[in-house]
Amino acid sequence: MQFSRKKKLLSNPQNELYGHCLQFYSQPPTENMSLSEFETFAVERLKLLKTVENLGVSYVKTSDPYHKKLYAELTNLNFPHKTEADDRKDQTGLTEFEKRRKDHISHFILRLAYCQTEDLRRWFIQQEMDLFRYRFSDLPARYKTEFLHRNNLQYDTLSVEEKRKLAVKLINSSYGVSGATVEEQDFYKVPFQDALDLVRTRKVFLQGGYAYIPHQDIISIVLNDFRTRLSKALALTARSLPAVQSDERLQPLLSHLSHAYVGQDYSIQKNIGKISLEQIDPLSAKSFPLCMRQLHKSLRDNHHLRHGGRMQYGLFLKGVGLTLDQALQFWRSEFVKGKVDADKFDKQYAYNVRHMFGKEGKRTDYTPYSCMKVILSNAPSQGDYHGCPFRHSDPELLKQKLQSYKLSPSGISQILDLVKGMHYQLACQKYFEFTHGIEDSGFSLNHPNQYFIESQKLLGGGGGGGGGSKEVKSEPEMPQKGQNMAAKTPSTPHPQTQALSKQDAAEMEDLDSLFKDE
Known part of the structure; x- marks a missing residue:
């Protein structure tokens, strides 16, 4: 019986292609698959590579914490992590062969998305190399030798x-x-x-x-070979990309993947109306990310924000719990302190606010901007205050701003080093840790509203519920004094993977046209 089982596996095509838990991705997939599965595979591999990027900056790549966290992500996203494979299903309902198939296909999908520019290729190669290094290093010796033989690496x-x-x-x-x-x-x-x-x-x-x-x-040699092969493969993929982009089903998805947000959809909120207008000022000082804190201060100082700022900040406030009526009251009360009277606001700006809440126009429930969207789209110009301070601010001005918030010199230095390395989201996450007095935030920051929820959970204000408080340093580097705690809000749902909407770009263009100043 054992002999016949082994013979059956050897004659199975999937065993030929996925007989080893690791591969060079030399042979492209040729099977048919649904568009839904295509999209799911792409999103989940992108989540894995984003985790690889974040862990690579936060931890030493050979350290135990790095290996444990990356192993956990591979397991959670159902990517292969076992050396042996058979047709038995695990608790997720998948066999190891099915996980290897997912690993294989998802790699090639992201090749299509990340071959388009030199910067995208460089990012993709680096994350895939780090993932490969971890997986190869984790193999027992005999499986490393088997991998070399399967790939004709004759040393x-x-x-x-x-x-x-x-x-x-x-x-x-x-x-x-x-x-x-x-x-x-x-x-x-x-x-x-x-x-x-x-x-x-x-x-x-x-x-x-x-x-x-x-x-x-030997990993050093194998990794060099992997880098060379992948670099050449991406160049070849870029040449054939026009043929793929002619498919109207795939083109929007592939275009969006390179700057996709793959976290919770913050347009779906259970805490609408649970935050009062009086709480916004204290919340902005202790629970808003720097981008929103900057916008709030500018609005209070100037009693006006240009359309880019209103879009970014307005959707964020909607995501943290403001109702439509509260939002109208908030924007009206601030604008009338400046050069806009109440009648002018109702005629020129109120429609825009209602539109954000899906009450006008296409009646779309617009989603608060993710970090990637803030970083990559609609860069601020003179007189604007939107965008990402870590990406769009002059380093010296950013340093002065951080000093004004009483961050320590060593903390500012760490943040500026991350900015210099173009790790803007990690710089913001480090800012979160310093302003909340914790060593490790315990999450990967991808969204301004995620920042708010995690802050409220840590400070005991709810804002997303669950998880409990994290250990706080005995001497926080930026203590918050004399501020009232926000009212508790019910728990939000467990984060779900946000689908890569084909309307995402159109959504921003539609809002942009509505918010134009005269």
Whole structure:
């Protein structure tokens, strides 16, 4: 019975394609699939790569916390993480082969989305390399060898006699290698230019133009090969992209994927009307992300915001719980303090506010802007206050703003380093940690309204419910004093994956035209 089972697996096409838990993605998928499954696979791999990016900046890539968190994400999103595979289903209802199929297909879908520009290709390659590095390093030795054989990576293995002759040099040149391990493990002889990372860090023995690499460090060579193959594949994919984009079903989806938000849909709220207008000022100081805090202050100071600011801030306030009536009262009371009287507001601005709440025009329930949308679309110009302060502010002005909020010099330095590396969302997440006096926020920040909810959960104000309080530092770097706590609000639903709407770009264009100043 066991023999016939093994024979059945070997003759199965899926075992030929997905017989190993890791692959170079050399063979594109050829099967038919539904558009719904196509979209789901794309979204879930994008969520995985976003996690890889965030963890890569927040943790050392070889550390236990990095491995544990990445393993958890692979498990949660049903990507393969087992070395053995069969046709048995786990608690998720999927077999390991089905997870490997998802891994394979989703990689190629994102190739289509991320081959379009040099910046997108660079980002995609980096995240896929980090994911590959983790998965290869996590393999037992025999599965690493099997992977090399399956992909025709023929490296010269030193014979026992050669290892004995070079034993002293191999021990002195290779980290973690002793006399016993020299005999027990394989060493590979490869051209030194294929092992530059190891040569640069002085981890290998060099002789006659060759690097002698212990088995545990072969990842450096394999990763270099993976990078080369993927880079060439993306260039080839870019050439054939026009044929794919001619498909009206796929073109909007692929265009949107490169800056997609894949978190909770904050247009669906259970806490509408649970925040009073009097709470907005104190909430802005302690629970608003910097982008919304900046907009609120500008509105209070100038009694006006241009259309970009009204769109970004208005939808955010809708997401945190303002009703339509409250929003109309809020905007009217502020504008009439400036150069707009009540009659002019009702004629020129009230319609725009009702439109945001889906009460005018197309009656669309517009979604509050995600971080990616704030960062990538409608950059602010002179006189504007919208956008992402970490992306659109001059670094010196940003530094002054952070100093005015009493952040410590070391905290400001960490935030500015993230900004310099173009990790704007991580800079905002670091700002969250410093202003709330915690070491680790415990979430990946992707949305201004997510920032608000997590802040309220931490401060005990509800704002999304669940999760409990996180451990607070004994000496917070930016204490909040003399401010009233927001009223508690009911729990929001558990975050669901937001579908990649084909109307997303049209939504913003529609709102943009409505909010134009005279």
